[in-house]
Amino acid sequence: MTSNIPLIVRLLASSVSVANRAGKIVRDVMSKGELGIVEKGKDDYQTEADRSAQRCIVASLAAQYPKVNIIGEEDGPDNEGDIASDWLISEADKEVLSLECPAGLRSVKEEEIVVWVDPLDGTSEYTQGFLEHVTVLIGISVNEKPVAGVIHQPYYKTILGGEKIVGRTIWGLQEAGVGGFTPAPPPDSLIITTTRSHSNPLVEKALQVMNAAQVLRVGGAGYKVLQLLEGKASIYVFASSGCKKWDTCAPEAVLSAAGGKLTDILGEFYKYGGTESRPNKTGVLAAVSKDLHSYALNRIPQELKEALSKK
Ligand SMILES: Nc1ncnc2c1ncn2[C@@H]1O[C@H](COP(=O)(O)O)[C@@H](OP(=O)(O)O)[C@H]1O
Ligand SMILES: [Mg+2]
Ligand SMILES: [Mg+2]
Numbered sequence: 001m002t003s004n005i006p007l008i009v010r011l012l013a014s015s016v017s018v019a020n021r022a023g024k025i026v027r028d029v030m031s032k033g034e035l036g037i038v039e040k041g042k043d044d045y046q047t048e049a050d051r052s053a054q055r056c057i058v059a060s061l062a063a064q065y066p067k068v069n070i071i072g073e074e075d076g077p078d079n080e081g082d083i084a085s086d087w088l089i090s091e092a093d094k095e096v097l098s099l100e101c102p103a104g105l106r107s108v109k110e111e112e113i114v115v116w117v118d119p120l121d122g123t124s125e126y127t128q129g130f131l132e133h134v135t136v137l138i139g140i141s142v143n144e145k146p147v148a149g150v151i152h153q154p155y156y157k158t159i160l161g162g163e164k165i166v167g168r169t170i171w172g173l174q175e176a177g178v179g180g181f182t183p184a185p186p187p188d189s190l191i192i193t194t195t196r197s198h199s200n201p202l203v204e205k206a207l208q209v210m211n212a213a214q215v216l217r218v219g220g221a222g223y224k225v226l227q228l229l230e231g232k233a234s235i236y237v238f239a240s241s242g243c244k245k246w247d248t249c250a251p252e253a254v255l256s257a258a259g260g261k262l263t264d265i266l267g268e269f270y271k272y273g274g275t276e277s278r279p280n281k282t283g284v285l286a287a288v289s290k291d292l293h294s295y296a297l298n299r300i301p302q303e304l305k306e307a308l309s310k311k
C-alpha cells in the first residue's frame, strides 16, 4: 500500500518515473529536429524540449501532490495549460518506494516541501549536439535543505543482455544513499570539472589556483556532479553567478546522499525555501568528499571570494 509509505519516499519515486518520461520528451524533440529556440537572455536559451519537459514534470507532480510548492526553470504564463494525457505520469519507481525513509523525514507534510525543477540542464550543449551532457533535474527540499533528488540522463547508453538501453536515472535520499548507478572513488590526480559555455575571468582565476592536473569543461550542473560521483573528476568549481536554485538542488541532494558536499564559493550552503532568490550569486563549489571540498575552499583566494560577494 503506497499510502503507508512516507510522503518524501513517494515523491522521490514519482520524480524518478516522471524524469524518465521527461527524458523521452527531450529525445523526441531532438529527433523531430524542431528545437524552437528562444533566447531568454545573454547565453541563456530555452528550447521546445525545455518547455515540454517542464510541463510534463510540473503537471504530473502537481496532480499527485497539490500542496507541494513546485518551482521550475521554465515557469511562466506562456508555458501553462493542458498537456497531452501521455505526459501525465502517475507511476512511481518500485525500487525507490521500498526505501527506508530517514526518521527525521517520516512526518514531512506537502506544505513543507519545495521542489526545484530543471527540465533540461545543459541547454547550450543540447542545442550544440553535446547530448551526453544533458540531464533532467528534480530536487526535493525540506526546511530549505535538499533532502532528495533525481538526475536523469536521457542520452546515457547501456547494453544489457545484448539489448541497447537509452537513458538512466540516478537518485539520492538523505541517509538512504544513492541508486541508479554505482559511484566510483575519485581519480588519483586532481581533476576539475567546470562550465563549457559560461566562463569568464573570475571562473578562470579560480581554476588556476586549484593547481589541477586536468580541467574538464562540460555542460550542466547535473552532469558535472555525476562526473564527481563516477570518479571522472574530483572537484566542481564555478566561481561565477549564473546557476540558479533548480540547477543545484537535485545535484546537491544526490551528492550529499553519497557523502559529498556542494556549497557556494565561500563554503556556505544555499537555501532552497520557496521565497529564496533564484540565482546562486556566489557560484558553486562541490566535491565528492568533505576533505576535497575543504582543500578546494582553502585554495580560493580571499579577493576572489570578495569579488563574487560584491557582484
Ligand atoms: N552566465 C550564465 N547565464 C545564464 N545561465 C547560466 C550562466 N551560468 C550558468 N548558467 C546555468 O547554469 C547551468 C549550468 O551551467 P554550465 O553548463 O555553464 O555549467 C545551466 O543551466 P540550463 O542549461 O538549465 O539553463 C546554465 O544555463
Ligand atoms: Mg536554462
Ligand atoms: Mg540548469
Ligand SMILES: [Mg+2]
Pocket (backbone or CB within 6 Å): 050, 073, 118, 119, 120, 121, 122, 123
Ligand atoms: Mg534548464
